[in-house]
Amino acid sequence: MSGKKGVLPPEPMTNDAVAERLVRAARRSMDMGTFQKQNLVYLELNGCSGNIISLLNGRNPDFAYMVNSMVNLRYSNSLMAAEGAQATEKLFEALNEPFILAVEGAVSLRDEGMYNVIGMHERKPLTGLKAARMLGEKADTILAVGACATHGGVSAARPNPSESVGLQNVLPERKLIKLPGCPVNPRWFLGTLAHILLYGEPDTDRLGRPLMFYSTLIHDRCPRRPFFDKGIFAEKLGDPTCLFKLGCRGPVTRTDCPTKEWNSGVNWPIGANTPCIGCAQFGFPDAMEPFISYDTTRVIEDD
Amino acid sequence: MSTTELLRMRMNQLVTQARYDLASLQAISDDTPERRIYLQRLWDTVTDMHVTSELLAVNAAASQVQPLGPLPGQVWNNVNGIQNASPGANSRTFTEAELAGYDGKNGRAAYVAVNGIVYDVTNNRTWAAATHFGLAAGKDHTAAFASCHAGQEAILAQLPVVGRLVQ
Numbered sequence: 001m002s003g004k005k006g007v008l009p010p011e012p013m014t015n016d017a018v019a020e021r022l023v024r025a026a027r028r029s030m031d032m033g034t035f036q037k038q039n040l041v042y043l044e045l046n047g048c049s050g051n052i053i054s055l056l057n058g059r060n061p062d063f064a065y066m067v068n069s070m071v072n073l074r075y076s077n078s079l080m081a082a083e084g085a086q087a088t089e090k091l092f093e094a095l096n097e098p099f100i101l102a103v104e105g106a107v108s109l110r111d112e113g114m115y116n117v118i119g120m121h122e123r124k125p126l127t128g129l130k131a132a133r134m135l136g137e138k139a140d141t142i143l144a145v146g147a148c149a150t151h152g153g154v155s156a157a158r159p160n161p162s163e164s165v166g167l168q169n170v171l172p173e174r175k176l177i178k179l180p181g182c183p184v185n186p187r188w189f190l191g192t193l194a195h196i197l198l199y200g201e202p203d204t205d206r207l208g209r210p211l212m213f214y215s216t217l218i219h220d221r222c223p224r225r226p227f228f229d230k231g232i233f234a235e236k237l238g239d240p241t242c243l244f245k246l247g248c249r250g251p252v253t254r255t256d257c258p259t260k261e262w263n264s265g266v267n268w269p270i271g272a273n274t275p276c277i278g279c280a281q282f283g284f285p286d287a288m289e290p291f292i293s294y295d296t297t298r299v300i301e302d303d
Numbered sequence: 304m305s306t307t308e309l310l311r312m313r314m315n316q317l318v319t320q321a322r323y324d325l326a327s328l329q330a331i332s333d334d335t336p337e338r339r340i341y342l343q344r345l346w347d348t349v350t351d352m353h354v355t356s357e358l359l360a361v362n363a364a365a366s367q368v369q370p371l372g373p374l375p376g377q378v379w380n381n382v383n384g385i386q387n388a389s390p391g392a393n394s395r396t397f398t399e400a401e402l403a404g405y406d407g408k409n410g411r412a413a414y415v416a417v418n419g420i421v422y423d424v425t426n427n428r429t430w431a432a433a434t435h436f437g438l439a440a441g442k443d444h445t446a447a448f449a450s451c452h453a454g455q456e457a458i459l460a461q462l463p464v465v466g467r468l469v470q
Contacts, residue, residue: 203332205330211330215330219428228428231426244428244431244432245431245432246431246432247431247434248431249431251428251429251431252428252429252431252435252436275431283436286437287436288436288437290432290434292432293432293433295408295409296433
């Protein structure tokens with residue numbers, strides 16, 4: 001992906017060609033001895049843990065491969081065996097070595113962060129706010145994983161009683177790699193992590209999203225695009241035509257959902273006859289509402 | 304279609320082309336052959352824009368009819384410079400209350416006003432279900448446009464104009 005920028009002329013995208021390129025790249029980096037496992041701290045703050053659940057659904061590489069061959073998972077609230085003070089101890093130990101920080105969930109600011117306590121340290125509550133600042137200042141690379149971490153997401157949706165904000169607000173000086181999505185697709189997270197390990201940080205757009213996953217509008221790769229161009233619109237869920245009039249956010253959202261899909265390529269929202277709700281768009285969910293509308297504009301027929 | 308109209312369309316196409324190339328260049332950090340291709344094309348586009356704007360100026364001087372247009376000299380530095388300029392004399396006017404009726408609900412068209420001009424967004428792809436990033440159709444969105452799309456007046460140039468907003 002890196003090195004040769006752009007796709008002029010396009011490289012062959014058959015499965016065999018892609019597989020061959022990946023194998024070649026992996027072999028080359030092993031031969032050169034450039035590949036080293038790195039430490040990963042996975043912090044879960046004010047959110048629903050949906051992204052770590054999504055991560056468990058990853059394929060090629062899968063989660064097992066990630067923890068065995070790609071990174072040393074130093075801390076993960078949901079997945080580690082240690083509990084309580086012992087787990088918090090592990091978190092503080094991780095600060096002594098270089099590490100990649102992945103953060104999911106928003107940072108709650110209200111009452112000094114007391115609306116989101118992730119553990120106890122020296123008999124005092126360790127808030128998500130404190131942990132985000134402490135780890136964020138020391139991490140080599142920071143990934144904001146999922147809508148809550150990238151911009152506040154559902155945690156910061158109106159009326160936002162916990163005064164949640166995205167990670168960038170509490171780490172204004174740091175460059176974050178932002179992976180919006182609700183949840184993040186395991187491919188976006190694992191692919192970005194693999195890129196960091198093999199080649200360093202991936203190219204991002206001006207909003208910090210890796211271009212390899214977030215550069216093309218869903219609308220531009222949508223299998224229903226011909227219906228949009230001809231003005232043939234679905235009037236209810238289940239219609240096989242363009243879902244634009246029902247409120248589809250595909251035309252403003254940039255992801256690879258139409259081509260790579262979800263659940264390891266089983267299906268994706270529009271494939272399941274439901275409009276895209278723009279979950280990987282900054283401003284989700286408030287700015288993407290209403291998710292579905294039936295009393296909408298009429299279809300203009302040609303006279 | 305008048306010559307002015309054709310030239311305006313050409314100008315808008317060129318602006319869009321230039322914007323795409325700038326966006327592409329933004330994504331390419333180091334000096335590669337692709338970057339040079341984009342830069343070359345951007346150079347050509349800007350040259351073309353210069354010629355087109357000169358032709359437009361000649362045309363404007365020839366027509367001498369400016370029912371709603373700004374004064375000469377203000378044309379290119381006011382906010383609506385490179386867009387549909389002003390709606391034709393036969394276009395209608397809307398009060399805020401009349402505009403509110405075009406909210407894109409129950410089969411009604413979806414109109415929005417920006418800088419005193421009313422645009423039709425009924426079938427605009429970014430206005431699915433007559434909503435756009437939390438904004439509803441049927442309102443004056445001048446402030447929102449200025450805060451999110453500063454310097455992107457080309458967006459407006461792509462939209463059909465239906466009239467003017469009056470107090």
